[in-house]
Amino acid sequence: MYRISSKKELNPTVMQMEIEAPLVAKKARPGQFIILRVDEKGERIPLTVAGTNPEAGTVKIIFQIVGSTTKALSFKKEGESIQDFVGPLGVATHTDGIKKVCIVGGGVGCAIAMPVAEEFHRLGAEVTSIIGFRNKDLLILEDEFKACSDRLTVMTDDGSYARHGNVTVPLKEYLEAGEQFDMIITIGPLIMMKFVVATAKPFGTPVTVSMNPIMIDGTGMCGGCRLTLNQDGNKVTKFACVDGPDFNGYEIDFDEAMSRGRMYADFEKHAYEKTCNLFSEVK
Numbered sequence: 263m264y265r266i267s268s269k270k271e272l273n274p275t276v277m278q279m280e281i282e283a284p285l286v287a288k289k290a291r292p293g294q295f296i297i298l299r300v301d302e303k304g305e306r307i308p309l310t311v312a313g314t315n316p317e318a319g320t321v322k323i324i325f326q327i328v329g330s331t332t333k334a335l336s337f338k339k340e341g342e343s344i345q346d347f348v349g350p351l352g353v354a355t356h357t358d359g360i361k362k363v364c365i366v367g368g369g370v371g372c373a374i375a376m377p378v379a380e381e382f383h384r385l386g387a388e389v390t391s392i393i394g395f396r397n398k399d400l401l402i403l404e405d406e407f408k409a410c411s412d413r414l415t416v417m418t419d420d421g422s423y424a425r426h427g428n429v430t431v432p433l434k435e436y437l438e439a440g441e442q443f444d445m446i447i448t449i450g451p452l453i454m455m456k457f458v459v460a461t462a463k464p465f466g467t468p469v470t471v472s473m474n475p476i477m478i479d480g481t482g483m484c485g486g487c488r489l490t491l492n493q494d495g496n497k498v499t500k501f502a503c504v505d506g507p508d509f510n511g512y513e514i515d516f517d518e519a520m521s522r523g524r525m526y527a528d529f530e531k532h533a534y535e536k537t538c539n540l541f542s543e544v545k
Contacts, residue, residue, distance in 0.1 A: 263343035264298075267320055272402040276326050276370055277336050278312070283347045284319030286311075292377040293355030293472070293508055296321065297480045299346040300334045307331045308477045308503070310374040311350060321347070324373030324402075351480045352507050356470070357385055360444045364390045364436065365411075366429050366458050368450025369400065374472055375449040376403050376410075383410035390443070391415070392432050394454070398423035429454065430461045437465045445470060448511065452520045459511040469511035473502045475519060490515040 268280040286296060295310045307329075313322035327336050338344065355378050363382050367375030372393050382389050391407045394417040401423060407414050415432040416424035425432070433446070448458040449472040462469045477487040480503045487502040491513040500506065 263345065264347040265343045266338055266340055267318075269338070269340045272324065273400050275328075275400070276324060276373075276402055278322065278324045278373075279335075279338075280315070280320040280322050281344070281347055282319055283321050283349075284316075286347065286349045287314045287316045287319050287321050290314050290321060290350035291354035292381040293374075294350040294352045295480075295507065296323070296347055296349030297351060297477070298323075298335075298344055298348070300331060300338065301345050304334065304345065305331050306346075306478060306480070308351070308474075308480060310472075310474075310507075311377065312373045313377050313380075321349075324370065326370040348480065352503060353505070355381070355447070355472075355508055357381060357387075360387055362388045362390075362442065362444050364392065364433065364441075364443045364446045366433060366446060366448040366450070367391070367393045367407075368429060368448075368454040369395060370402070371450030371454075371472070372403050372407070375447070376406050378447060378449070379407060380410045388412050390436065390441075392417065392429045394418070394429040394450070395423075396420065428457075430457050433458065434461050437462065437467065443467050446511075447472070447508075452516055455511065455514075456516040456520075459514075459516075463512065470508050471511040471514060472507045473509055473514070473519065474507065475502050475522060477503055479503075490518050 265282040266279050267282050270278045272278050290311045295308050297306050297308050309323045309325055312324040325332050327333050365375050365379045379389050379391050389411045390413045391411040392415045395401050396419045417429050446462050446469045448455045455471045459469050475487045478484040482501045482504040489500050491498045
C-alpha cells in the first residue's frame with residue numbers, strides 16, 4: 263500500500279497528490295510515468311510523474327477527474343493509501359544538447375510539461391514556456407512555470423485571463439520573429455499537439471510530443487497504447503509505454519490516435535456515473 267502524504271485541489275477538476283513511494287522517487291526522471299490502482303478491484307491507469315522528492319521518498323501526481331478511477335482516487339483523503347504504484351515507466355525526456363527549448367502545454371498536460379521545463383532550467387537551458395487553458399478557472403501551475411522559465415506566455419481560449427487565443431498564436435509569433443529553438447516540446451490534448459506540429463513545420467523546428475493513448479500493462483505486452491508512425495514513407499507501429507511517451511511529432515498519425523482515443527468514451531462515461539452514484543450512496 264502507498265500512503266497519500268498530501269492532497270491539494272488545483273482547480274475544480276484537477277487534483278495534486280504526493281504519494282509515499284521511495285524507490286520510485288529515487289529513480290523517476292521528467293517525462294516518465296507510473297501506473298496505479300486505487301484498490302484491489304480497480305483498473306490500472308497511467309499518470310505522468312509531476313515531480314519527486316527523493317529525500318522525503320514521495321512522488322507528485324497531478325490528475326484530471328475524467329473517469330471512474332480518477333473520480334475514486336479524488337475521494338481518497340490525505341493519510342489514506344492506494345493499492346499499487348508502479349514505476350518509473352517509459353523513457354525520460356531527452357535533454358542532451360538542447361540549449362534553447364520551447365515548452366508548450368495545454369490544460370492538465372501542463373502538469374507533465376512543468377517538470378520537463380524545470381529539468382531544462384536546472385540544466386541551464388533557455389526555457390520559453392507557453393501554457394494554455396480553456397478559461398481562467400482551469401488555470402494551474404502558473405507560478406511554477408514562472409519560476410523555471412525565462413519567458414512565459416499564458417493563453418486562455420475565452421480571453422478570461424492573460425492573452426486571448428490558443429497556444430499556437432505566440433508560438434507562431436516567436437518563429438516568425440526568427441527564434442531558433444533547438445526543440446519544441448508540446449504536451450496536452452492531441453488536437454493541440456497536432457496544430458503545434460503544423461505551426462512549427464514550415465520553420466523546420468524539431469518537435470517532440472508526449473503521447474497519452476489507452477494504456478493497460480505499461481510493459482508493451484497488451485498493445486493497447488500502440489501508435490502509428492510514418493518514418494521515411496513507411497508505417498511503423500510503436501508502443502507509448504516502452505518506446506515513449508515522447509515521439510517525433512512529425513511522424514505521429516494524429517488522426518488515428520484521436521480516433522482510437524474516442525473508442526471507449528461511452529463506456530468510460532457510464533463507469534464514471536456509476537462511481538459517482540456509489541460514493542453518493544456511501545456518504
